[in-house]
Amino acid sequence: MSTAGGGGLRAEICRDDAEFGRLADRWTSLYARCSTATPFQSHAWLHSWWVSYGRPGALRVVLVRRADGELVAAAPLMRARGPLPVLTQLGGAITDFTDVLLDDSCPDAVPALAGALARAARGGVIDLREVRPGAAAERVFGRWSGPRRRLADSLCLELPAVPMDDLLQRIPSAKAQRVRAKLRKLDALGIDERVVTGEEVPAALERLLRLHQLQWQGRGVTAEHTSDRFAQHLARAVRPMVECGDARVTEFRLAGDVVAADLTLMSPRLAGGYLYGADPVLRARKVDVATMLLRHGARETSASGRATLSMLRGTEPYKRHWRPETVPNQRLMLSGRGAAPLLWLRAGAADARRGLARQARERAWVGRAVGGRGGGGRPRRGRPGGPPPAAGRPGRST
Template identity: 70%
Template sequence: MGSPTRSRTAPALRAPVSSVPVAALLTVSRSGRAFTTEICADAARFGAIAPEWDALYRASRTATPFQSHAWLHSWWQSYGTGGGGRLRVVLVRRGGELVAAAPLMLLFRPLPVLVPLGGTITDFSDVLLDESRTDEETEAAVTALARAFAELAGTAVIDLREVRPGAAAERVYARWTGPRRRLADSPCLELPAVPMEGLLARLPASRAQRVRAKLRKLDALGIEEREVPADEVPVAVGRLLELHRLQWEGRGVTPEHLSARFAEHLTRAARTMVASGDARLTEFRLAGAVVAADLTLMSGALAGGYLYGADPVLRARKADVATMLLRAGARDSGAHGRATLSMLRGDEPYKHHWRPETVRNQRLLLARPHLAPSLWLLLARAAGRERAATLVKRARKTEEGGDKG
């Protein structure tokens, strides 16, 4: 049998959650202001709340696909259990209904920090808030979540990476009364979710003309698109990853994309997300053979091209893969009323051909006063990494200039 559930009732959040021995399911209940807060520390329990989590996810207007239960729970199964982290998922209920949540884990680096689930393969992190309620009810849920964060922060700094501007996590940050800092994080490039003609209208006439020529070339090749149904996703993800490997062979592929745990996670998450409409897996065929595949993740307001792979034969046939993928993504996103077509993290030059808007993610750090030294240490490390990255870029530019001379 597992360890017993521990619960307490009090009018306000006073003692740190971590002072309670961690059980298979750690529950800390509070009756203050009619909210109940639970800290879920058990993977099976986290898996079992999928229906109510997904209902909250769909009621949270700023949520991205990376806050879906399928993505987060799958990530924990593949990455969280062997990495020394401890699950700490914050669940806030009112009248028994889930109204706010924060998918967190406790790490020691070596100081204790609470970070979002998802790790480095996740482009956006956030908390969830039920925004289908009145403004007053939503604000009350924000307050309850902030109080839960304050309790968790009794022994660990909260470090939220890759938070989009306007995310629900900003509302918790605004309520924080202890030491806090906001840092710049990864740049993301975004386009409006409009049909291809709308994207072409954003370009200079000469460039738009070249893109139209590329589109005619794709049509002349006879490349066919096929949306993969959920039951075929496992096999199709395998093809996608193999095409991704071929595409980057000899050109510095991201090693994690070739790992068994990434394949396991992506297969499991994508199957569920395709079935629920939170992802689309598209294959592109030439003469009956799959020559490219693309996985796009979707929420109510955003679609983001997460991973694609293309057979080198397309380069040999002068097919512009980026244009092919963007046309498919723009057509689907515009048809479903989404506002944003995100190219996700990264500032690669080819993305700028489409004149996207640069939107920089944020890093939100929250601490209690007695842990301010830990917060300052994290800030010092971040500043050191930023300086090192600047020096590396400067050195590369110097080398390139020397080569030209």
């Protein structure tokens, strides 16, 4: 489909896998002109995800071009499974932030993309999960003339991108002293940090995934982390991302052996720790791996001039120690007027699922607390707040 729009812009839908691959250069140029983009909107990430996880015939990437072919807007979408006409984002459960791309220098890009999306949806719904506050998709949502809904999605935790000494000032002095003692222990052990180069990325990712499995052996590793398709996705996506500055892989060595590895994704505004692995030998030596990674991330992120150190999705207790800011992702639903009943039905079902999940968490927490007191000991710490980690999502675990 190709249609003309205002300002000499032309909209089309890319349905062909090979054509999507050939968009790399123009997509990367648009990505650089969209100030709100995160690495999850890079062509390297999205195309690699599609190769690993996409379904034949489901691709629906909406594009807006100038007359010379330059992209000014893009929405990476696909048709969702099932009989209902629903378009959802590329990236799936392993992607922490969803968004569209809009050229900051082209004011006509927003209405042009909104119109193209309305035509693409026809009698269906566009359902965008995990939209970060301030994302470009909010501008399209604001211009939408048909039915729309904004729902809550996953919670993310964020810290300011400042050196470790400044982060320590955010926590009580007693805790800060304990953290300083952990850092001194790390220094005494002589753990070296090294950021790997692009050509070293494939081997480093293999070590990272192996360490991640070792770290969680016998404790319930996320199944997707062990899958071939996830490993292949990272192998394809991360090297070009490292080479252009959208990602960083760091290895931590003890006596010459790699004992931990970390993958951090980076945009001009933020850096987010995506996945790490640690050898159980560190736990045996009582090394606080989370503190080690946070110090490294804080140093690298603050030195690069970025404003935010994101812990991405999830509100795990170890993240809360640093008194981060809670930033809720959003779920944006859009439809034409003829598809309003489908939108309300889908939104209502989403609200109901969140309500049931919240009740289940609260019951589990109360049960643990009562059980702990009934046994005469201290109540075990539950996690009554925040959504559960998304199934199959390889965010950080600790």
